[in-house]
Amino acid sequence: MFDFFADQPLLPTIWFAVVGFFWIGYITLDGFDLGVGMLMSRLFAKNEKERRLLLNTIGPVWDGNEVWLVTAGAATFAAFPLWYASLFSALYIPLTLTLIALIFRAVGIEYRGKKDSARWIAGWNLAISLGSLVIAFMIGALLALTSTGLPLNANGDRVGGAFAWVTPAVLMGGLAMVGLSLVMGLAFVALKTDGEIRHRAHTLLLRLLPLLLLPVTGWVLYLQFTSGKALSWAFTVVAAIAAVGAWTLLKAGHEGKGFAALASFTVFGVSAIFLALYPNVLPSTLNEAHHLTISSASSSDYTLTVMSWVAIFGVPILLIYQSWTYWVFRQRLTVDHIPTAHDVTELARRISK
């Protein structure tokens, strides 16, 4: 089962796993808060109090979650500069849109409540919900394209123009990440809130879970049938068990365990994709000789050794303090917890107590 590792270099293999770890961490953690962001649309949230409640469930943690993306990008740059350079330059236009969505979403979360005006709030609410949707779709598309390949020449540059990346893989990966985020978001809302909205999220989750997980399942299976290995198939099976387990647990009302099972599904499912891709990191659809692989795209062993020490020191500490944050803010929230909205200009006209 593990023989396919045997003839591959060790340090690039480890760093392929580390980069995969950061991407999976991002998909799992930002997955649910992107989902919550999408749920802030009028399609799910009934009124302003509910939208603020949703926002505050992710309030203390969303920024820390987003750093997983930053670090996934930077770790790719450090460990596989050729992968980073080819992928990011090939997807120039979609990444520009992703950046704009990331900017608007982040600023929207912080600025939304800073002025008591319906237009202001509606505008930033759209920035958050639509921004979350665009980010999830684009990141899913990016990862799908790195797993299925891009038209790259010998130098690793995209051929075929600015839109050469438009393939069915974009839709597959994009919908996969959007569906996954919505499932995780609904499960998180059911876990983190109480009252009517908790039950609405729970009911909707049970109804939509099979449908929303369909695209990601399709992506995982597609990779298994094209380049699967015994180990990646094993991960696929575990992911399938986790998905069924999640549905059963959620149906029985175990929101915490159900959420954990969904997270396991994400971890094993995305791992199965990365394992199937290995030892490629970004295949070329033009010529097998142009495939970027863990050996052809990686940094030197010295750099990877240095970065390994940084990761050995940094990752465990990171996991400890991020877990602590979730512990500090473990309380379930209800609409009653949300303080009255203020406009600061109006406050300044009020009389002191």
Place this chain on the structure above:
Amino acid sequence: MDPLEIARWQFGITTVYHFMMVPLTLGLGAVVTGFYIAYIRTNKPEYKRMTKFWGKLYLINFIMGVATGLVQEFQFGMAWSEYSRFVGDVFGAPLAMEGLLAFFVESTFLGLWIFGWDKLKPKIHAACLFMAVAASWLSAYFIIVANSWMQHPVGVEMVDGRPVLNDVWAVLTNNTAMVAYPHALAGAVQVAGGFLVGIAWYKLWKRRRDGVDTIGENGKVVVGQQVEGARDTTDFTVWFKSLRIGAMVGLIGFLGTAFTGHSQAQLMIEQQPMKMAAAEAACHDGTGFSVLSLSSPGAQNCDEVQAILEIPGLLSFLAYEDFTTNVAGITTLMPIYEETYGTHLPDDPELYGERAGSEIDYLPLMEVTYYGFRGMITLGGVSALSFLYVLWVTRKKGEGTVPEAKWISNLAIAGILAPFGANILGWVFTEMGRQPFVVAPNPDGNPAILMFTAAAVSPGVSGFEILFSLVSLALVYAALMVVEIYLLAKYVKAGVVAAMPELVEDPHQDDHDDRDVLAFAY
């Protein structure tokens, strides 16, 4: 459309914009941490108000720095893929360290601070803020390390035509970074000082204009109270202390930039003589320079040139002491550059596009380096003088407040921009002064370890694509700049109550006290 020119404009615009948020985040974060620690130690109400108010402005600005920082990381790969491939073995590492060791800490602990009021014990809560701010300073270190490697590549050897890391400590302790880092931090501290001074001055002036504070017959200030908006006597103390602390912090920042700037100039003469020549070329040119030497601490820089004259080997080019013959300084350097690094770009259209085989101009844009350098020093110096003035006006405790004149208050607000301008001009000078290189060669290292900017842009990306991102990012940035300034102004006008509704709010009226309401919510 020339992808290189568009990509350079994009990098310049997005970086300058990002670096308007960054120094304020670095400097103001440290100041707010100081206020919070002072509150925990003394329990004085003004320190709590200062923490809350300045902390609110800090957060409004912080998020813009985060949002625009993502663009910085992504665009190396998007627009500069050839650069990323060439330097990836060494350049990616500090960025990954920044993410893993600094940015994670910063974002996570800041979330704990924002939402942790009344939830965490005060000391732990303050420790969270401290961690977030310390991590932002560490983050700046890693970014400066990466940038300094582009100015002065160390710790690498050439393997198969690419620089490969062989000594990470040399990169982390690059002497260029060791002076650039404190210089950037000192600049950030001065930005925070100017921000405090401008806003606190305005708030004190507003209290006088609204008749809250008056001047008694003995010439001393009579601090009044206004129940509306909680403009009580503590409110006066908030602004008075903010003003004085701001001026002191700003002066410390200015002195820091002056001392570290001096060391930087000395290193630059050795490491990037052409950049220094371009910056100093006009130094001894009659009137233009003498005005500068008389009117601002910029005079120190010509003294620096004098001091550097003592370094052997550089004497020949520094001997030409005025502008007309100073060109000879550059003409002395030019043949050395041409001999060492070539007269023409390699004839490789794959890498250099239409510039393949063209002649290399080793002189950076002189107007930019010359005026950028002087503009930086002038703005920093003028701002420092204003801090001295503030300290003089407020020198007697319990007696002074700001003058009644509106124009001084307007000037104080405008003065906030001076240290920002100095920061921006400093970066523009050092980055454009590095041209035509994106990785400037190390005179003591392997002369093959360099990269011309012309070779760095993504070969597979069209000018249209880069223009698309340049236009859309510029529009988004411009719109968000308006929004950020609007919000900052709104919060400044409202004053402390903007960050502390509890000062004017009856808890029984707004929120039923049997409800367990969050201390902070978005």
